[in-house]
Each structure stands twice: as structure tokens, then as C-alpha cells.
Amino acid sequence: xxxxxxxxxxxxxKAHATGNDFVVVxxxxxxxxxxxxxxxxxxxxxxxxxxxxxxxxxxxSDFGVSDAHFFMDYRNADGTIAETCGNGLRVFAxxxxxxxxxxxxxxxxxxxxxxxxxxxxxxxxxFENISVQMGKPQSxxxxxxxxxxxxxxxxxxxxxMPNPHCVVNTVDxxxxxxxxxxxxxxxxxxxxQGVNVEFIEPIGDTHIAMRTFERGVGExxxxxSGACAAASVWAHDNDLKTPWTIQVDVLGGTLFIDSALDGxxxxxxxxSVVATGFAKGNEWQI
Amino acid sequence: xxxxxxxxxxxxxKAHATGNDFVVVxxxxxxxxxxxxxxxxxxxxxxxxxxxxxxxxxxxSDFGVSDAHFFMDYRNADGTIAETCGNGLRVFAxxxxxxxxxxxxxxxxxxxxxxxxxxxxxxxxxFENISVQMGKPQSxxxxxxxxxxxxxxxxxxxxxMPNPHCVVNTVDxxxxxxxxxxxxxxxxxxxxQGVNVEFIEPIGDTHIAMRTFERGVGExxxxxSGACAAASVWAHDNDLKTPWTIQVDVLGGTLFIDSALDGxxxxxxxxSVVATGFAKGNEWQI
Numbered sequence: 001x002x003x004x005x006x007x008x009x010x011x012x013x014k015a016h017a018t019g020n021d022f023v024v025v026x027x028x029x030x031x032x033x034x035x036x037x038x039x040x041x042x043x044x045x046x047x048x049x050x051x052x053x054x055x056x057x058x059x060x061s062d063f064g065v066s067d068a069h070f071f072m073d074y075r076n077a078d079g080t081i082a083e084t085c086g087n088g089l090r091v092f093a094x095x096x097x098x099x100x101x102x103x104x105x106x107x108x109x110x111x112x113x114x115x116x117x118x119x120x121x122x123x124x125x126x127f128e129n130i131s132v133q134m135g136k137p138q139s140x141x142x143x144x145x146x147x148x149x150x151x152x153x154x155x156x157x158x159x160x161m162p163n164p165h166c167v168v169n170t171v172d173x174x175x176x177x178x179x180x181x182x183x184x185x186x187x188x189x190x191x192x193q194g195v196n197v198e199f200i201e202p203i204g205d206t207h208i209a210m211r212t213f214e215r216g217v218g219e220x221x222x223x224x225s226g227a228c229a230a231a232s233v234w235a236h237d238n239d240l241k242t243p244w245t246i247q248v249d250v251l252g253g254t255l256f257i258d259s260a261l262d263g264x265x266x267x268x269x270x271x272s273v274v275a276t277g278f279a280k281g282n283e284w285q286i
Numbered sequence: 287x288x289x290x291x292x293x294x295x296x297x298x299x300k301a302h303a304t305g306n307d308f309v310v311v312x313x314x315x316x317x318x319x320x321x322x323x324x325x326x327x328x329x330x331x332x333x334x335x336x337x338x339x340x341x342x343x344x345x346x347s348d349f350g351v352s353d354a355h356f357f358m359d360y361r362n363a364d365g366t367i368a369e370t371c372g373n374g375l376r377v378f379a380x381x382x383x384x385x386x387x388x389x390x391x392x393x394x395x396x397x398x399x400x401x402x403x404x405x406x407x408x409x410x411x412x413f414e415n416i417s418v419q420m421g422k423p424q425s426x427x428x429x430x431x432x433x434x435x436x437x438x439x440x441x442x443x444x445x446x447m448p449n450p451h452c453v454v455n456t457v458d459x460x461x462x463x464x465x466x467x468x469x470x471x472x473x474x475x476x477x478x479q480g481v482n483v484e485f486i487e488p489i490g491d492t493h494i495a496m497r498t499f500e501r502g503v504g505e506x507x508x509x510x511s512g513a514c515a516a517a518s519v520w521a522h523d524n525d526l527k528t529p530w531t532i533q534v535d536v537l538g539g540t541l542f543i544d545s546a547l548d549g550x551x552x553x554x555x556x557x558s559v560v561a562t563g564f565a566k567g568n569e570w571q572i
Contacts, residue, residue, distance in 0.1 A: 012561070014335060021332045046307045046507055046538065049300060049561050050336040180466060221332055252332065275298070275335055277563015 010279040012042070013095060014049060017130075017271045019221025019252020020087035023051040023279075024095050027058050028070070036079030042279060043077035049279060052220070053077055053085065055092050057101070065110035070096060072111050084111040086224025086267045090130040093118040094271040097127075128270040129256075134225065136263050137161055137232035140190065147197060148184040150177025156185060156197070157233050161265075164195045165229035169237070173201040173211045179219040196223060198230045207247040208234050221252030228265045231257035296565040298328070299381060300335060303416075303557045305507025305538020306373035309337040309565075310381050313344050314356070322365030328565060329363035335565060338506070339363055339371065341378050343387070351396035356382060358397050370397040372510025372553045376416040379404040380557040383413075414556040415542075420511065422549050423447055423518035426476065433483060434470040436463025442471060442483070443519050447551075450481045451515035455523070459487040459497045465505040482509060484516045493533040494520050507538030514551045517543035 010032070013024040023042045025032055034042075034056060043051045056073035063071045072092045074082045092109060096102040097120050106119045117133040124130070140158025147156040147168050154176070156166040166185055170176060176183075176199050183197045194215035201209045210230050212223040231246040240246075242263055248255045256268040296318070299310040309328045311318055320328075320342060329337045342359035349357040358378045360368045378395060382388040383406050392405045403419040410416070426444025433442040433454050440462070442452040452471055456462060462469075462485050469483045480501035487495045496516050498509040517532040526532075528549055534541045542554040 012563075014563075016333050019332045045331055045336055046305045046338070047302050047558070047560065050331055052332070272333070273566060274333070275563050275565040277298075277300075277561050279561040280559060 012049065012277060012279050013273060014051065014275045014277075015091045015095065015271060015273045016252070017087035017090040017222070017224075018250055018255060018269055020085070020223070021051045021274075022053055022055045022088055022091050023049050024055045024057065024091065026099065027056050027073075028101065032056070034075075036075075039075045039079040040077070043075075051077060052217075053082065053088060055088055055095075057092070057095065057099075060110040063110055065115060067115045068108040068110040070101060070109060072109050074111065081112065083113040084116065086132050086134055086228070087222055087269075089116060089118055089132045090224075090267075090269060090271040093120050093130050093132070094127045094273070098273070126270075127272070129268055130271050131258075131266050131268040132224070134161065134228050134265045134267050137229060137265060139236075142187070142190045144187075145190050146186050148186070149179065149199075150181070151175045154199075158190060158195075159229040159232055161225040161228050163225055164191045164193060165198055165226055166191070166195045167198045167200060167230050167233040169233075170199050170201050173199045173209055176211070179211065179213050182215075182218075183213055196226050196229075198223070198226045200230045200234060203247075203249065205238070206240070206245060207249075209249040211251065219251075222250040222255070224255070224267045224269075227255045228257050228267060232259075232265065235259065298335065298563060298565050299559060300337065300561045300563075301377045301381065301557060301559045302538070303373035303376040303508070303510075304536055304541060304555055306371070306509070307337045307560075308339055308341045308374055308377050309335050310341045310343065310377065312385065313342050313359075314387065318342070320361070322361075325361045325365040326363070329361075337363060338503075339368065339374060341374055341381075343378070343381065343385075346396040349396055351401060353401045354394040354396040356387060356395060358395050360397065367398070369399040370402065372418050372420055372514070373508055373555075375402060375404055375418040376510075376553075376555060376557040379406050379416050379418070380413045380559070384559070412556075413558070415554055416557050417544075417552050417554040418510070420447065420514050420551045420553050423515060423551065425522075428473070428476045430473075431476050432472050434472070435465065435485075436467070437461045440485075444476060444481075445515040445518055447511040447514050449511055450477045450479060451484055451512055452477070452481045453484045453486060453516050453519040455519075456485050456487050459485045459495055462497070465497065465499050468501075468504075469499055482512050482515075484509070484512045486516045486520060488520075489533075489535065491524070492526070492531060493535075495535040497537065505537075508536040508541070510541070510553045510555075513541045514543055514553060518545075518551065521545060 054075045058071045060068040138160045145156040154168045212226040227248040258266040340361045344357045346354040431442040440454045498512040513534040544552040
């Protein structure tokens with residue numbers, strides 16, 4: 001069996017970071033432009049390769065970015081443009097190192113939300129501990145937030161990372177129910193653009209379990225900014241002093257959130273490459 | 287970018303037939319044994335490649351089958367062994383032809399449900415009209431079957447292909463509701479092993495639209511045996527005389543069901559190859 005049989009010609013990598021999965025396309029050695037329709041095709045679970053989103057590796061200079069070598073051109077599975085993604089950045093950092101585009105150590109990646117610092121340690125042979133600087137959490141002004149799920153009515157805390165999150169403390173995260181339907185967050189004025197909801201459960205002093213419901217998607221295996229929001233609420237509620245590290249067990253694996261003295265959060269965790277190959281074209285041209 | 291970067295070494299093909307998708311692994315040129323855990327890994331949507339099932343191409347002689355060259359070793363995404371699958375057979379037939387294992391024309395494929403006749407016409411350059419012999423539908427003895435959905439209560443007709451189906455006539459298939467939850471079929475004694483439910487809507491004299499809810503899975507883009515069951519109910523209700531052909535529009539594309547004079551049904555439709563590549567191993571060994 002050879003790849004030549006079917007003549008699919010778009011090189012791709014399928015990878016995931018704690019269950020958040022991506023199709024990665026390298027547009028550095030040969031320029032590849034992907035339309036909205038291409039993205040939808042590649043990310044479709046049944047009729048394409050299937051992924052939460054598409055990460056195109058572009059030269060930073062093509063996006064007018066001078067403080068990074070490469071730019072993460074990130075698209076959602078529905079073809080729309082997205083700013084950035086903590087889990088996606090771990091995958092992106094690993095791929096840059098494996099392709100020989102960046103050396104192990106600390107480097108920067110351009111995104112639509114600004115240039116982000118990442119680190120892939122020389123010791124981290126299996127890419128289990130890639131870190132991404134995520135910024136500082138900001139608490140919501142509205143403090144009386146309620147979240148209705150199948151399992152009952154809960155108190156929520158609003159945190160911006162800067163995308164909107166609502167963190168719910170529980171004794172047992174299974175008690176919130178199936179999450180087949182979106183949790184209902186009130187007052188509706190609290191998050192006019194919608195909100196991601198994180199349910200957390202204590203495991204230890206600096207160790208929590210988390211389930212996440214992403215707006216417009218549903219329950220997902222992992223959410224990097226959600227883990228940061230959850231850790232910041234846990235640290236606040238438990239009077240942790242910076243610097244601290246909190247382990248967050250998500251359905252798709254284990255994440256660590258580090259807070260620096262100044263409160264800036266770093267997301268750490270693994271990135272896995274599942275497959276490499278060639279995809280059939282839809283509209284794209286090399 | 288080369289495939290060598292990450293050293294994934296299991297060759298695979300990702301393909302679909304009207305939205306029913308499969309990872310295909312060739313175990314002919316080099317013997318590949320896949321464990322239940324390998325199958326679960328490869329079929330996982332986020333942390334693997336993602337598919338409804340896995341099709342391993344094996345030598346028919348390895349399964350004691352003498353009336354076919356190759357055997358479709360079919361596994362469900364949960365790692366369990368499955369007997370056969372009409373949409374899977376179209377994908378399998380295409381791949382056998384593209385790999386040069388079978389010549390275009392009519393040939394046979396061994397399955398756990400017996401040896402099945404398929405046809406890939408020399409004229410069908412784009413593999414849009416692959417046919418699979420599906421057998422004869424058998425009506426259920428129980429004629430008073432009711433199906434409860436979000437949209438209301440419906441009358442159902444039981445058909446075995448030989449797997450169990452319950453076909454519901456509607457004026458508009460959207461009126462049954464979301465199908466996020468399994469339709470409730472009663473009496474519960476009618477299908478002790480569970481049942482797939484097909485909702486059909488008239489488009490023309492020999493043309494219907496169909497939605498399908500597969501037991502244990504949910505609403506899917508296509509179901510080959512379900513399309514056969516639906517067409518047989520439509521033909522019966524509309525007094526069609528054999529031979530007949532009925533077009534069935536499913537969410538994932540278009541299928542044609544042909545009935546021969548003797549009532550044996552053939553499923554016809556496309557099969558698409560989406561990607562070829564190399565997957566990271568889990569437990570498997572070459």
C-alpha cells in the first residue's frame with residue numbers, strides 16, 4: 001500500500017492536546033491557502049479527517065508579525081477564524097520543534113491575539129510538558145451568577161481569560177448530569193457573547209478535576225483557558241499565594257496551571273501526534 | 287514536511303460512504319494484527335484518527351473462506367467485532383480496486399455474515415456507483431409498533447435485513463424532532479436486541495428522503511441496511527412491482543436500492559477516499 005494509490009496530495013498532521021484535536025497544515029515550505037470550505041471539509045468528522053480546528057503554519061512576516069518566526073493561523077471547524085487556543089498552541093509548538101522550524105527551549109508564536117511565549121524543554125523527550133503563557137485572569141464584576149444543569153442549580157463565578165468562563169464548584173462533577181444540553185447561565189446579561197462553563201471537584205489542596213462545556217460546541221475533553229479559569233477560582237477560594245501550581249484533571253488528560261508571582265498564568269501539558277498523511281483536495285491548490 | 291518526522295508507521299486509509307466513515311488497514315502485504323485497544327485508539331474521534339469503524343483487509347484464506355480473495359475484518363469503533371456493513375463494503379470494494387487487489391467488475395468479499403457480491407463498474411471512474419448485494423428483507427410478525435420521538439407518536443413497520451429496523455412514514459422528516467435521544471419503540475418485546483429506526487418522507491414515486499437513528503450510536507449520516515429496509519417498506523406501501531429502483535436521500539448523500547425480480551436487494555452509492563497516511567502505533571506490531 002502506498003500513498004500514491006489515491007493521489008491525495010495535501011500533507012497534514014493530525015494531533016491532539018489532552019483531547020482537543022487539530023489538523024495541522026504546513027504552509028511554510030510551500031504556500032497553501034485554505035478556503036472556509038477547505039477547512040470545513042478537512043475538519044468534518046465523517047466526510048473529512050475530523051478535528052476541532054485547523055492550524056496552518058504560516059510565516060510570521062506574512063501576518064506583519066516581527067517578534068515571532070511563525071504564525072498560528074487558527075480556524076474553527078466551521079471555517080471561521082479564531083484568535084488563539086491554549087491547547088492548539090501546545091500542538092503547534094510541538095510540530096514546530098519536530099519539523100525543525102524551532103529549537104527546543106523558549107520561543108514565541110504569532111497569533112491573532114498577539115505573540116505568545118511557549119516552552120518545549122530539551123528534557124521533555126515525549127512532549128508531555130509543553131507550556132504556554134496564557135495571561136492574567138480577570139474576575140467578572142457580576143458576582144451573583146447561577147448555572148442550571150440537569151443535576152440542579154449551582155452558583156457560578158465569572159472569569160475572563162480573556163474569553164468568558166463561568167466556574168462552578170461541586171463536590172462531585174458527575175452530579176451536574178449529562179451536559180447534553182447547554183447549562184443555562186443567569187442573569188443572561190452576565191455574558192452577552194455566551195460563556196464556557198467549567199465544573200470543578202476537589203481532589204487535593206492543589207489538585208482538581210474539571211468538566212467543561214464550550215459555548216457552541218458542547219462538552220469537550222479539554223479546554224486550556226477553562227483550566228486556567230478553574231485554577232484561578234480554586235486558588236482564590238483556597239487563599240493560595242502566588243506562585244502556585246494546580247493540577248487540573250480533564251476528561252482528555254492532565255493539565256498543570258502555574259501562576260507566577262505577578263498572577264500571570266501558564267498552561268502546561270502534553271501534545272500528541274496521532275497521524276501524518278496526505279488529504280484529498282477539495283478546493284485548495286498548491 | 288515529511289512523514290518521517292514523527293515516525294508513525296501504521297499505514298491507513300480514511301474513507302467514507304455517504305458519511306459512514308472508516309479507517310482501512312491493509313493486512314495483506316504485511317500481516318497486521320490489531321487489538322481491541324488498537325481499534326478503539328484508531329477510531330477515537332479526538333485522540334485517534336476517528337471513524338465509525340475499522341476495516342482490516344485480510345486474506346480470505348486466513349478466515350477459511352474459499353469463495354472470495356479477501357475478507358473484510360470489520361470492527362466497531364468500540365473494538366467489538368461486527369458482522370458486516372453495506373456502506374463499509376462499498377469502501378472496502380473501492381479500496382480493493384484502487385490497491386490493485388481486485389479488477390473492476392463483479393467480485394466477492396468474505397465477511398462474518400457470509401460472502402457478499404459487490405460490483406465496481408469499469409465505467410464508474412469516480413467510484414460513485416458501487417453496488418453491494420444486501421439480501422432479502424423480511425417483515426416483522428408484529429405489525430402494531432409505535433415509535434415515540436420529540437415530535438410525536440408514530441406508527442412503525444418492522445423489517446429485518448437481517449439486522450432489525452423499524453421504518454416510520456412521515457410527511458416531513460424534520461417533524462420527528464432532534465433525535466438527540468433514542469426513539470422509544472413499543473412494545474419493548476418487538477425488538478429484544480434493540481432496533482435501528484428509519485424515518486422516511488416521500489419525494490417522488492420512487493424517491494424518498496430518510497433519517498436514521500442507529501441503536502447504540504445515535505442519528506447517523508447514513509445506514510445502508512436502513513436504506514434497504516426503508517425502500518422495501520416504501521415499495522410495499524406503494525405496490526411497486528419487482529424489479530424496482532428507489533432513490534434514498536440520506537443526510538450524507540444519495541443511495542439507490544434495486545430490487546431484483548426475486549426480491550433480493552442491492553445497495554448502490556459512492557465511496558470516497560479522504561486521506562492516506564501513517565498512524566502512530568498504540569499496541570499493534572507489524
